[in-house]
Amino acid sequence: MVAWNVQNVIINLISTFFISMSNSENKYWRGIEELEANPATLENISNEFSDKLPMEEILGDTEELSSNRRDFLKFFGFSVSAVALAACNKTPVKYAMPYINKPEEVTPGHALYYATTCGVYNEGFPVMAKVREGRPIKLDGNPDSALSQGSVNAAGQASILSLYDINRLPHPVVDGSEVEDWSEVDKKVNGILAGASGDVYVVSRTVTSPILQASIQKFMEAHNAKHVVYDPISYSGIRGANKESFGADVIPSYNFDKADVIVSFGADFLGTWISPTRFTADYSKNRVPTPENPEMSKHYQIESLLSLTGTNADYRYSIPASKQGKYLVSLYNMLSGAGGDLELPGNALKQIATELLAAKGKALVVSGSNDKSEQVIVNAINDLLGSYGSTINLSASMNLSNYDEAAFESFVNNAGKAGAIVLLDANPVYSYHNGAALAEAMKNVPVITTAMVVDESSNGAVVHAPNNHTLESWDVYQPMNGHYVTSQPVISKVFNTRSTAESLRTWAGEKVAMGEDQASHQWVVDFLSNDLGQDANKVFHDGFVQKSTGGVSSSFAGSVSSASSRIASNYKESSGFDLALYQKVGVLDGSSALNPWCHELPDPVTKVTYDNYVSISRHDAETNGWEQGDIVKVSGNGAEIDTLPLLIQPGQARGVIGIALGYGRSVQTNADNDLVDLGKNAYPFVQSSSTGTSYLAQNVTIEKVDSGYEFAQTQTHHMIEGRDYLREATIDEYKKDNAVRNEHKFETVSLWSDYDYSKGHHWAMAIDMNACTGCGSCVVSCHIENNVPVVGRKEVRRRRDMHWMRIDRYYSFQADADETASVRVGPSNVDQEFKKGQWSTMENELAGLDKNSASGDNDYGHYDNVKVVHQPVMCQHCDHAPCETVCPVLATTHSSEGLNQMTYNRCIGTKYCGNNCPYKVRRFNWFRYNKNSKFDYHFNNELGRMVLNPDVTVRSRGVMEKCSFCVQNIQMAKLNAKIENRKLEDGDAQTACAKACPSNAIVFGDRNDPNSRIAKMYKNDRSYKMLEEVGTDPSVLYLTKIRNRKEEVQS
């Protein structure tokens, strides 16, 4: 009996521990391998290093000791002499070269900020370029423009490297050889155009620049040429639907900040659809409940692939992509009172319809499909809900794309007979579904291209007349109707290039001056002053100007019945799989082929770097006997991919596979790195016809050809083991108790005497998991600001990625209303399990879930719907840091301002600190990643190194590095305050991540300043610290994720 009592006490203690540990309703898992792994795999995952340490070699056995001694002496002798020689090295002579005539505004060592655009993907995105000594080193969003709202997405941040790209053509190329004089280029081009035996075509992406448009116009007039627009990503569905419904061929602006209920049918509006940065900024405004206003918008996502937007939804349902139209029709019928036929599990569609009607005028339904009929239904739904005029603005349309499939198709058919083709920035050979045919046709036609690199389309061009990079150009764009964004050069031309507008006008016969002050400058000034009536210098300063836009009538004139009948007749069940083609957040449409940051940014959902793959649902993989890492052949609809690895994706709909676009590029390059041959081109699967483009291919078959592919995933290691660092609650629970999940306060007793941080600054950071969408903009921004190296696929596989900041993505099961399985660990379960003689474990619960499926056998149904939480993690700057106490040389210490300092030159590479860090945020430089031909990325060439931030040390091999809370920015802010004889204000010191976040999820500041935002975060009941019970006292707060869902059913 005594023993029983003791056991009872222990159980009670441990169950209390369990309650506090698993406060959250949900159990989180990082990936299927953690969830269902056998003990051996589990142990492997929890290892610090992925490779087995060669213990036998290190320890050795006595038989080999004698030879080891000799070797030891050899090494010892060699290293002594090596060191001696090294010590005799003379310090190299350094030179200092001032300007010849220093511009007044330049202060060497100070950054100047210019408003310009970043133009790799969608033209005319307003940014602020941070310029040091005449070269831009960072891009951040323009704080005033509605499009950027102070931030740029991950791909936009990374786009600065396309300026410093060694693959850019340094000089124009004529007939295969470089020429330095542009007059030779012009002579050749004029010769080609004069002798053109057929039509002359100008092929470009959608032009939103009135300057470029005017130049194309002049060229067309001079040579009787035709202008064909080609965009790799088509929005013809929305445009055609709006044309039919409202008479305006436009992509509207969506105001997510005005919407209380958002329903998205496969539109990845937070990641890649239309204008993700702006949508994220607007969307997040309604996602953060506060004590004063404990409300948040409701977001439903109905999609087939798990997209970034889907991970942020309150409710997410997976449907087969081909049925999306039918679901839309059903929703429309429910809204109009006719009663829909298709339903989602748990009668969700009815629920959605009810909520939408209740939120009339504040509702928004969007669809990512490019099918015109589906978009007509969406328009009809929005019209019923009164969205036009509030959440949808047809007048402030997005000039993203005016791609006409029919016109381009006729161009492709006639390309072989063309007299000359002038390719501007379009790359149809790569991204057109029938690019191969086009390439064949273009072989016999003289091609003149203004592309900056030699890509798939410009490969066989006769004349390469490379364009300036956006950051070297004067231009003005109209990305949104009425919103003009200007671009000014922030660096003098790196190479001998000429802007496309100037080239076209020269070839049209105009005399265009070629000098330092480009002719385009005058054209832009003329446009701003004459056409817009603005003070040109003021517009350049602000970066944009907003003009009022004309009204577009929002009376719906579309025909729902014909659209729904079209949908019904077009619907066919797939005989194989449905293939949904999508864009990844970092890579987008593939324009940035050789940008290492875009590829090393882990995909927000799968955490895979450097590859594209076939994603498939668990159920389908198990049914067909496939495993993750199998290599498959994908074929269908006339296209084929020989080998592509398979990835199992929780949350993906059954019968649907997904392949990302933007891979499989072949740009001419001398670099020898992982980017050269990356992934496979999935564009041939795109269904493009004269009526439109569909990113859904049907009847696609998969055949396994091999196995054992190892993805370079960043989140395959380290285990959660039931720890409670993710706290999640529902909005109802929040309304009842603002401090839900954070009730238990840990009492920690410290062995160390505490330091009084109340004087001076105490830097801290708060991350709002409601606002964080997982977009990754912070990760790339941190890379650029802190000179973090790129390591390549092989190193990422060995878990040696160098992300100072990572975004962890956790899955948890989404219990639907009619599921009775409990996924909660609580006191009742503990007692139950104890009686059974085993602890409640994840494995046991899963087994229980599987048994609950209707068919009785395991059909992995619970993988169809998962919830996802994103948690950005960086160095927590613990006030009781476990890393600081174990450094043998005190390379890492704590400052009086609460920063955990890392002194690279003192570090000897013991890696004990990395071992001791419970958050595993310390990254070790296993190699010297700069000036190293084995890592032939931008650090390995002089041009790429121009992007380095001169205020931050570039680390060599053998030292640890980690987030420093951008101490260089903190120090600069303090210095500016001291020089200006004032106190430091909140917002002076900003970390790169906080600055980059589109949704302002990251708040950084001095918690000793009572007026700062971070001080308010400390008072916010939602805030908690990660792994608080360990006693590290971190300086980073996380805010509990609140979802606008009903409470889960608990047993």
Added chain:
Amino acid sequence: MSGSFYSNSTFVAIVILAIVLLLIAALMVYVLRHITSILKDKSGAEVEPSFFERNIKPKMDSWNPTIVTLMVIGGLVLMLGVYGFNYGATEIGVQQGYSPDQPINFPHTKHAGAMGIDCQYCHTTAGKSKHASIPSANTCMNCHKGAQLRDNYGGKVSPELMKLYESVGFDPETSTYDPDAETYPIKWVRIHNLPDLAYFNHSQHVTVGNVECQTCHGPIEEMEKVEQFSTLQMGWCVNCHRQRGIDVKNNKYYEDVHKEMKANKEHYVTVAQNGGLECSKCHY
């Protein structure tokens, strides 16, 4: 001359002095012994074996001469090793006294010395940014557009000035700039270098710290050719940070520090006391 404890010349001097003194002492002892023994011999008295002859010499005779030689040599090598280690640890990269030839023999004695031009007239950004910045040629031309120093060179332009004029494309005969001339920046040899691992900001010291240029750079106005006056070692920086006080009274940024000091009746706070020795103040 400021220098660390392990200043090169002092250390070497002490070591050499010690060796020399030891040698002299040994020599004197030997001479004394020899003379004493001769005297004792002459007087015919019994020469008592000395302490040395009784206790030490027999032991020394039993030693293997090879081993003794090796040990002496080993001892010298050890001393050399200690010296070398010390050198490697503290002296590599220290360029105190470095005075390279510059492309133009710019005399600070004439400009900063005789004419008393303020350092920050030319080195304009010393108070504003992390670089003090070597002035660009247009600063020089502010005066030298007119001042061609022909009086000193018999009517011809000074040869050093000609170098300047060539770099900016200035024709002294017509006093105009030639727009087609190929201009190039002057390639000055940088004297004061800190390794990349250390961040140093001039404006912090010049504007906030009110440190005079000469404190670190020495009497530049007396240097015909600029040389590095200080060692620029971390210990040298830390030393000053430990001694120098912060002007908390006249800077609103330090308002709270000032208030607290007033309350505690403290009069002086050094940079070190205010956190100036923390690693990430200079290493990031």
